[in-house]
Every structure is written in structure tokens, then in C-alpha cells.
Amino acid sequence: MSVAATGIARVLSIAGTDPTGGAGIQADLKSIAATGGYGMAVVTALVAQNTHGVRSVHVPPVAFLAEQLHAVSDDVRIDAVKIGMLADVHVTRTVRDWLTQVNPPIVVLDPVMVATSGDRLLTQDAEQALRELLQQVHLVTPNVPELAILAGAPVATTWAEVLRQAQQVAGEHGVLVLAKGGHLAGSLVPDALVDAYTVREFPGMRIDTPNTHGTGCSFSSAVATRVAARTSTGAPSLADWADAIAEAKLWLTESITHADDLAVGSGHGPIHHFAGLWQRGGVSTRPTPARVAERWWEEIRDIRTATDDLPFVRGLGDGSLPREAFVWYLAQDALYLSEYSRMLALASRLAPSAAEQTFWAASAQGAIDTELELHTSWIADGVLAGVLPSGTTTAYLNHLVAAGAGGDYPVLIAALLPCFWMYQDVGTRLHPLSHDAHPYRSWLDTYADEAFAAATDRAIKIVTTVAAAADEPTRDRMARAFRASAGHEREFFAAPLRG
Numbered sequence: 001m002s003v004a005a006t007g008i009a010r011v012l013s014i015a016g017t018d019p020t021g022g023a024g025i026q027a028d029l030k031s032i033a034a035t036g037g038y039g040m041a042v043v044t045a046l047v048a049q050n051t052h053g054v055r056s057v058h059v060p061p062v063a064f065l066a067e068q069l070h071a072v073s074d075d076v077r078i079d080a081v082k083i084g085m086l087a088d089v090h091v092t093r094t095v096r097d098w099l100t101q102v103n104p105p106i107v108v109l110d111p112v113m114v115a116t117s118g119d120r121l122l123t124q125d126a127e128q129a130l131r132e133l134l135q136q137v138h139l140v141t142p143n144v145p146e147l148a149i150l151a152g153a154p155v156a157t158t159w160a161e162v163l164r165q166a167q168q169v170a171g172e173h174g175v176l177v178l179a180k181g182g183h184l185a186g187s188l189v190p191d192a193l194v195d196a197y198t199v200r201e202f203p204g205m206r207i208d209t210p211n212t213h214g215t216g217c218s219f220s221s222a223v224a225t226r227v228a229a230r231t232s233t234g235a236p237s238l239a240d241w242a243d244a245i246a247e248a249k250l251w252l253t254e255s256i257t258h259a260d261d262l263a264v265g266s267g268h269g270p271i272h273h274f275a276g277l278w279q280r281g282g283v284s285t286r287p288t289p290a291r292v293a294e295r296w297w298e299e300i301r302d303i304r305t306a307t308d309d310l311p312f313v314r315g316l317g318d319g320s321l322p323r324e325a326f327v328w329y330l331a332q333d334a335l336y337l338s339e340y341s342r343m344l345a346l347a348s349r350l351a352p353s354a355a356e357q358t359f360w361a362a363s364a365q366g367a368i369d370t371e372l373e374l375h376t377s378w379i380a381d382g383v384l385a386g387v388l389p390s391g392t393t394t395a396y397l398n399h400l401v402a403a404g405a406g407g408d409y410p411v412l413i414a415a416l417l418p419c420f421w422m423y424q425d426v427g428t429r430l431h432p433l434s435h436d437a438h439p440y441r442s443w444l445d446t447y448a449d450e451a452f453a454a455a456t457d458r459a460i461k462i463v464t465t466v467a468a469a470a471d472e473p474t475r476d477r478m479a480r481a482f483r484a485s486a487g488h489e490r491e492f493f494a495a496p497l498r499g
């Protein structure tokens, strides 16, 4: 499957390790994930290092490196490769041979040579092998000292000199160069995408923090991921590279800005790869609609139990309910439904899809039909004329009107749900109590209405699906509106016998 099919680029990092998690493979995997890709990792060298520096390097046999590389490429379609620490000539040549065989569509090389701490991560005799590797690379991302080595020139001290060296390397090796200005003195940290003829600059302001361990690793991984995400077929254009770099730099800057929020080590700590994502999306897993339904229903268990125990509900079930109380209830129900149907119509107006719009509109009509049915079959002519909504009815309706007043669709439909769900639920216990001689037989029989049961299922599905997809504060407001309506339902059943 292509990236276009999933939107998720499969990005392989070939690099060394950092057991403190801030640089190398560990930083690469975090960066790839943070910028929307699927990260894979082949280890070139094991590095005993922390936020203070490198203690020692262990390079496993290159035959094993080749085995790792082929294990990935024999199975997985690789959308982009990011290469970091190559340690020595043998590792560099093994990676080059694999690149020649596999020919990945996007290859980004971070020419790691010397760590920020000053420790060598590439033997000096491997520098020539690294230059040769450039033929297999689309973008190389040197910092100022690394660029000087690639250009065979003294370390640049001005941005203009950096750009000249980058253009020389681009011209000599036919490669795009992302020159990084982090090592220059001053408050600006510009980067530039350079080919043999053009320069595109990405300005940046230096963030005042000692915690920049792994910025180079993270930046190159993010660029590889973003460019793969926007190039599903063919090779990326220069504009694709520029857009990917701009995106990666925005993310990197955000991650450096929050580096001090972490407390990792006492030297140069890592950047906070997920700061922005956590801030924007939180870390809690979204519940499924079924889980929302289960939780909300459980949270009103006390209200449901109290409702079942009400004298009105018991009396309706065993037929002992005084007729005046029943007629009073029906009159209040008719008054309630005439306004409830208007709130259903408002939900229809606010609904985001035609399917939901239709459901609420149909329910609004259903509520009016039921109200008219009450008039014709139960309540004698003229009885309703003098009936005013009770305090209980008014309180319930005010709650629904308030839920809809802000035009907040999720909260409104959560408030509308108990009228379906609790009514249907009470009915499942009352309906079986019906028998030929029961005084409320024809009323209890209405609880067997299959269309209402289906509408209740659909209402639960719509509301809990909206809740599951909502952010946490919205879901909380919905749950509160739902519970408040459930309380009003209980009161509605309690009112006729409260006098």
C-alpha cells in the first residue's frame, strides 16, 4: 500500500543509540511518530552516552547490520530513510551497498561526525566514505562543522560563508543540502535549503535553553517523515522539500521551546518531542461509543433505581394508581412533549450530518404525534385547557432549553437522551405487567412499541458516538447534561403523587 492509501509514511532510521533517549535512534523514533510517520530502526552502533557526553562506542559486526537492513527491506515497503551515526568506514560502506540494492525513494543523511559534547561519532578515515555516500542521498543536513568537513574548508563563522559551502557541496555531489545555523553565534538560528543554483532560507530565533541534545537527529527525521507524507508517488520536488522543512522546523521549534519542561539528566537535556501533541490532544485514550453508553448508564444507576421505586411507577404497574394522578401525569406529559418536540427540532437544525438531522426531525414529529394521540385517546376534551405546566415540568423544560440555548449540539442531544432511554427502560419492566383486566392495560401496551425501541437505540448510538469523538471537556459537559435530564425524568414520574 502507498502512503496515499494510509497517510502514514514508513520511515527507517539507520543510526546509533542514545540510552538516555534524547539523540540517535531513540530521538529519531520519537520524531517520526510526533510528525505522523511509522518509525523503524536499524542500529549501526551502540553508544554508552548520557546528557553529558559519550563514554564508549560498540560497533557490532557489519554482517549483522546487513542482516538487520535486509530483514526490514525484504518485508516492509520503505517510504523514506534517515541515516544518522555511521561510526566507521565498514558501516558506511555496508549502508551504501544496501542503498544501492534497495534504492529507497527518499534518503536523508544527517552526517553525524562529532557529538555536541565534542566526542567523535565517525572515525576520521570514514569521512571520505561519507562523501561517497552522498551519491545515494537526496538531502544532507550538516551542522556548521560537518558542512566544513564535507566542503573541505575551514569552519564557517558567518551565515554567508555557510551558504557558499552548502552550494559548493550541492554542486560537487548533486545533492540537496539543508545547512543548519545552530552552531553560529548570535540570536538567530537560520537554516537553508540549498541546491547548486538556489537558496531557500528558513529563519529562526534562538531559544534560550541548554537542552538541545538531539536537535539534529530530530530535525532530519522529521524532514524525512514530512517529505514522505507529501510525496506518495514519484520523487519529491524542491517545493515538497521546502514545505517539509518548514513543517519540521515549526515542530522542532515547538519541541525545543518545551525542552525545559522535561527533567532528564543534569547536562544538555533532550527536546520535548511530544509537547505540542500532548498539549493539543491530551494523553487519554478516547472511549468507544459503547463504553460511553455503559459508563453514563452506570452513572445514573441511583436515579434509575429511585425511579423504579416511586409509588407512581409501582402503582402504574400493579394498577393501584388513582386515576386522577394518572390523568394529571398525562396532561403534564402532553405539555412536556409539545416543548420537547421543539428541542428535538433544534437538535435537527444543529445536526452536522443529514442522517442525524433526519433522525431528530423524525423524532420531533414523533413527539408531536404522541402528544396528539394523548389528547384524542386519554384526556377528555377541555381537561387540558385549564392545565398549566407544573413546577417539575417547567424545571425539566427549562433545563432542555438552557442546554440548547448556546447552540451546543453535543450538550443538547445528551440532555435529550434520557427521555428516550429512561422511558424505554421503565417500559421494559411495566409492559410485562399488562393483563386483560389491568386498568392501564392500553397504556402499558404502548411500551411494546418497536418503533420507539428502535428510535431509542438510534438516539443512544448518535449521542454516544458524538461523545466518544468529542474532546474531554465537551464529553464531561455532555455527561452532566445527561445526568441532569435523568434526574428530571425521575422527578417527572414522582410529581403526580407528590400532590
Ligand SMILES: Nc1ncnc2c1ncn2[C@@H]1O[C@H](COP(=O)(O)OP(=O)(O)O)[C@@H](O)[C@H]1O
Binding pocket: 116, 142, 143, 144, 180, 181, 182, 183, 189, 190, 191, 204, 205, 206, 207, 208, 209, 212, 214, 215, 216, 217, 219, 249, 252, 253, 256
Ligand atoms: N537554541 C535553539 N533555538 C532554536 N532552534 C535551535 C536551537 N538550537 C538548534 N536549533 C535548531 O535545531 C536544528 C539543528 O541545529 P544545529 O545545532 O545546527 O545542528 P546539530 O544538532 O546537528 O548540531 C536547526 O534547525 C537549528 O536551527
Ligand SMILES: Cc1ncc(COP(=O)(O)O)c(N)n1
Binding pocket: 015, 016, 017, 018, 023, 024, 025, 047, 049, 084, 085, 112, 114, 115, 116, 121, 212, 213, 214, 215, 216, 217, 218
Ligand atoms: C547515536 C547518536 N547520534 C547522533 C548524536 C548527535 O546528537 P546531536 O543532534 O545533539 O548533535 C548523538 N549524540 N548520538
